[in-house]
Amino acid sequence: MAAADVTTKTTEPTLPRVPLLTTHSVERELTGWRAWVLTTDHKKIGIMYIVTALIFFVLGGTEALLIRLQLGAPDNTLLDPATYNAMFTMHGTTMVFLFVIPIMAGFGNYFAPLQIGARDMAFPKLNGLSYWFYVCGGVVFYSSLFFGAPEAAWTSYAPLSDDAYTPGFGTDAWIFLVHLTGISSLVGAINFVVTIANMRAPGMGWGRMPIFVWTILIYSVMLIVALPVIAVAATLLLTDRHFGTHFYDASAGGDPMLWQHLFWFFGHPEVYIMIIPGFGMISEVLPVFSRKPLFGYKAVAAATASIAFLGTLVWAHHMFTTPSPTAVLVFFMIGSFLIGIPTGVKLFNWIFTLYAGAIEFKTPLLFAVGFLSMFLIGGISGIILATFPIDWELHDSYFVVAHFHYVLVGGAMFSITSGLYYWYPKMTGRMMSESLGKWSFWFMFVGFNTTFLIQHSLGLDGMPRRIYEYGDIGHWGTYNLISTIGSFILAFGLLLSMINAYISLKRGPIAGPDPWRANTLEWFIPSPPPVNNFDVVPRVRSVEPLKDIRQEVAARSQTVEATPSATASA
Amino acid sequence: MPRKSLVARLRKGFIPLAAAASAPLFFAQNASANWISTEHGGSPNADAIHSLYLILMITGLVVFFLVEGLLVYTLWKFRAGRGHEAQQIHGNTKLEIGWTGGAAVLVIILAVVSFFKLGEIRDPPNSDASGYKTTTIAKDPGTNQKIPPDGKAMHIIITAFQYGWRFTYDDGDPSTPNVYAYRDLYAPTNTTVLLDITSQDVIHSWWVPQLGGKFDAVQGFHNWTWFKIPASKAGSVFRGQCAELCGRNHANMTLSVHALSPADFTKWLADKQAQLEQAKVEGAKQRAVVDAGETLK
Ligand code: HEM
């Protein structure tokens, strides 16, 4: 490699791929709260997304703990049925629409531009708009607590969600949440696609894009495909509720199945939208801490794309118990089985990334490995549920609750935590405490499995989901008590990480630009990065540009360890 | 090459792993409450679901132990600080094609096994000769209805509503009134009972775990399933519960299926019929009183 090619000044005319910025006026830098509220800086918006999503996560988690307290003993009377239904409706809706999707948008916002060597998102103002739409959606939804909370579950099945059965403001608030967060995600997704397609660093072809950027791209495309459908479905529900239409009302010639088809045409891709950026984070963390390249980069990118594609074709596996012909069930069973193949491929690629590496057990790696081991369980129970004759027995039971929490908590949430520990130094300039991080991991790991492993048994023993009370049947009392105890262990583990993040803001050791000796471009610049991100954008020659730079510097200075921009961080 | 030794190791580990994974099978046979496999014992379809579930679960457990074992082994063997360097491997096409193919083969096998079992679960068998007398079932076109080979079964219409169940015993004879009941379903043993499930308001879901899978009750739709309780279960009561969120009282929308020998069932049905007749007579008397302009006591 020619030494002169390692970095290239962006002002050189040989770089046509980076759009030149022009400005008509220079505005003064904002300070104080206005610096945050009016910002169009992708990094600030990213942090606002992450912090807001974590606040909603605390709300959703509190609702989960209330649910678990109510279910802790047979015939419990802590919550009345209306409150209980409101709690799981708000819990599910919060976790999906106000926590996982937006926090992924937050990480994407902060790191996708940095990883491709861009100075901001393609449309910075739209980016701000997208964040504020998200906040509005959350506020409208939670305001329903004061006017009557929604009770029709996060799936809002018609006709239960119709005004005849669920009058009041709650379901309307749910509909507005779907619309507002939908606009937010749609605008954000278009922004991501344009940014990723047009603003990559010189030399970064599609085949050299970090996997996390790949997953954000796929996440965005899936949002663009799925969101319009739920927007239509929710609008029809709104007109059914208030303007005298009967789209979902069988007693007037409408079709209740229509809601389920529309909802799940969005809803199934949605679960992949929630997990795919997590795949990306894991694919960044594993190579860094095993000091090895990702095993089969192309296979991982291709597998992610095919999961996304197949994911749009399997929605009716949520509808195996509806009155549908066998041929339909068979089609959706086969489709769901097929997804198992690329998913298995990725799991092996990740394990073989660790294989023959030199694995450093830092907190991000622990969470990534926790993800691998638990996502596997969710995948296996997923195949079992995709077998429709078995799903007839297990659908809408606690087995399903266990399954999707293995995917969403063991999968999405553990990857988010891994990403948080991994990127915290970049965002704040400080390291989080390793020992507190490890304690947090073990509490979360043990607590999570205590809570949710036993729920498989509850479902097998015949307990349906979404019931606010149950009699002293079989082992339900014991199993539920175990699950409730586990949920508090899990919550304690989460609390440790939150405390860790909070105290490390001031007390964490200074991170420097590249504390993990990582491979991607965000580690090339100081932590936290300056407003314009890159003074010089390096020319990219592989999937791991920073490793190339490190090796080049090492070769030139004859030292093993090297931090290329150490001077810039001081 | 570390890869070869690994494959060999996996092969050696496979048999004990498979044995360990199938251990729960033996527990499952003895356990009274179910913690490891689906509920069953009340009807052949539930039993077939149970055995299909065991096949998938054991396969799943083998996969789980293999993959998790590989993961733990990898983490242990290649932890940093043991004086080795990370090998800069970017991939291995053969290996990757290998596990893609392996996953595909596994999935195909599971699909084939499931289709093999599907008939037993979905299609109702004939009633036994010792069962309760059955009637010829009319075809319900455009639905997922399946009829026993001989075309005959007992026919019960299930209408779900907020928050209860109405069971109508369709005797196939329009000239006599059909017996109906709420919440408690009495059914004869050794007899194939076809269930025609619908709803008069929101969506509910029929689920009696020991009698097979759940089927949604949707207004405007007919959803068909069946059960056939063996003679040995006469006298048993099977617990059931609505499995689709239907409103605030969803948790209390329970039901029971009482298995009666055909003889007892005949008696029960005759009793019910007599009660219906009685009620009709009483009703007519009261109507006469009202029609005569007097008030009811
Ligand atoms: C913090 C630990 C958590 C606990 C203890 C917990 C507990 C529960 C429980 C017990 C239910 C079932 C309620 C019922 O059916 O009656 C439930 C439902 C649900 N949870 Fe969680 N959960 C947790 C975290 C999460 C996370 C992180 C997500 C998403 C990323 C999530 C997504 C959902 C969804 C979508 C539902 C379905 C809600 C519905 O039935 O409408 N949960 N959760």
Ligand SMILES: [Cu+2]
């Ligand atoms: Cu799905």
Ligand SMILES: [Cu+2]
């Ligand atoms: Cu119900």
